Amino acid sequence: MNPGIQKVEALDAGHFIRVEWEDGSESRYPCVWLRDNCQCPRCFLRSARARKLVFEDLDVNIVVKEVALADRKKLSACFSVSSLSERQYWGSDLQLPKIPFEDIMYNDESAYKWLCTLKKVGIVLLTGAATRQGELVKLGHRIGFLRLTFYGPTWQVQDKADANNVAYTTGKLCFHTDYPVLQHPPGVQFLHCIKQTAAGGESEVVDGFHVSSKLKKQNLEAYQILSSTAVDYTDVGVDYCDFAVQCKQRIIDVDSRGQAVRINYNNATRDTVFDIPAEKVRPFYAALKEFDDLLNSAEHKFTYKLKPGDIVTFDNWRVLHGRQSYQSGSEVTRHLEGAYADWDVVMSRLRLLRKRVLNRD
Template identity: 55%
Template sequence: MLSYLTRWVSRGAFQALKGASSRPQLVKTPHIGNQTLAAAPLPFTGGSPGVRQARALDQERLLQIDWDDGSCSLYPFTWLRDNCQCPHCTLQSAQARSLLFSNLDVHTGMDQVQLMDNKVGLEREYWDSSLQIPTADFQEVLHDDKAALAWLEALRRIGIVYLRGAPAEQGQVARLSQRIGYLRLTFYGHTWQVQDKPMANNVAYTSGELSLHTDYPALHHPPGVQFLHCVRQADQGGESEAVDGFHMAEQLRREDPEAFNILSSLRVDFTDSGADYCDFSVQSKNHIIDVDSEGRVTRINYNNATRDSVLDMPVHQVQPFYSSLKAFVELLSRPENVFTYRMEPGDLVTFDNWRLLHGRKSYLSRGQNSRHLEGAYLDWDEVMSRLRILQKAVRGDS
């Protein structure tokens, strides 16, 4: 994990000039709060305050970074030496460590610290029904690196970005995916058509209301990002809804800690079966609220339509689970927390499927000329890869 962190988006770069036997080196580090790297969670992209000062704590063998917001971070000398980014220690073309562990001085020291630059990145921003949704031009995102970078940074930070100006015809989500890399294939295909269909194999393929949900919790690794493109809109109804699931999870943690603990500790069964791209029968066990080792919310897994009738938990936990889930769903559904918008033909919404819950109001179906959205999935690995490449191309970040 530690070597991964050194390659993360730069939040403060400093040069650690070590003892006479060591070369000057540039070490890029993320700001992750008042803790050592060994105990730190993986950071979100960017999002730190600026660096105020950096100093070596020789007795503790730590480098201390003080940030403009008053917090500080501690970095062990040995870890810094192990993760030196200079050409002698890192194969730049592969961004891989070339320093042999047998050559690592685990008792290395530090003579002085020089602050080289002070970059400010991104942090996730919570929102509610008053969200001013970030909006971009579809064609500019396709053809301009700065526009594409702004789109992906806003997607990571806010969790939802609206694109306008796409042709009102199928194929646009695939075009947009090529700006990143490639689509994620699922049992519903590379892309899928959200329409009112006879004998629907998914509740989304009806004209009824869709309650707030994340897509595909029936998979152990649900898709990270979702695209939805409006080809045709209903004459009546069909408005879209979105809720910031991370914000709501933190609010639940404050308002009802017991419910938060239950939903983040009990695994719930989800299932999905049918035939589309191919026949399928998938099952998973997921927490409604996933947290990492530090208690930070990392993913929401909730879809009432695919929540299994199997409830694999001790009988004395059943009622507390239902009460906790009810509290969370009621919190999600409060009007002050739900952002509502109406897509028009040519509009395309992109959002974080691990963070947002989305829904739809019922609509009046008119057969062949009824509401039609085309959807697709990507994984965050591919999205973050493109974001880093664009940061380097546009800003020279390494």
């Protein structure tokens, strides 16, 4: 007869569960193994005695949040699933996540929720910030620090004479990711609405990973072209300092499994130089056109309008953003302040917050 369970407890910051048996013996179970071998209907098909859990969805860093003795033969464990590898795809049906700015600044649970959602969904709207410059510097201090670029630690998106960036005009901005001209583009972008025009200026976003997966299913050859062709980008000008930047990027960066991990697409800074064989040029343009059409399709793009005090935070490696045109010269001139952060900094803060929040009890 198997002994009953006397006591259960979590060890090693929740990575192990220790079971003390009634006969005095004990066992230790790694939480990743317990998660991998979950027998619930969602994870295991009893009729086939087969695992349904997809291995790519397994979080190897999973920890137990609560563990209790259900009866002498069973224990109950509530796992805290890391959001580090999860993705929630979306299209025009996006329910834009919203969190008050003050909450994430002064409440660890809210900050943790913000960064988890940012990683999982790719976009979160922070509401109620002051309508003045400098709020993004505070946000940078909350996570660690902001990313300095050639446009400064923060930058002002306004209509400017002799604009050194197409964003500093009133025209429509097509879907793009920022800074593919850098070898390591900023991972996260912040845009704080300080002033908003009455007519026009609506923001548009699209889930690049979702669209990439659609393209892969719809036209594998086009997907392979965009994930293998090195595209030249260039940016030359003067701002925080003078700069002359050049870089080669693949429109769709993929990992060893062919899964999209970063989108590098900015038509404004795509160079006239295109260093590929002439016979491959037209197929590339056809593939990019198909990808761009998917980005702009009604089922994939989400349109919203920032209000003064809103700060939209999004994954610049995943979410492509754009803007509808607006008229200049009105009494209220549209003004956004922008900033970047690297994913290394954001993920560092997420891990620290997770440890602090989950170990609080």
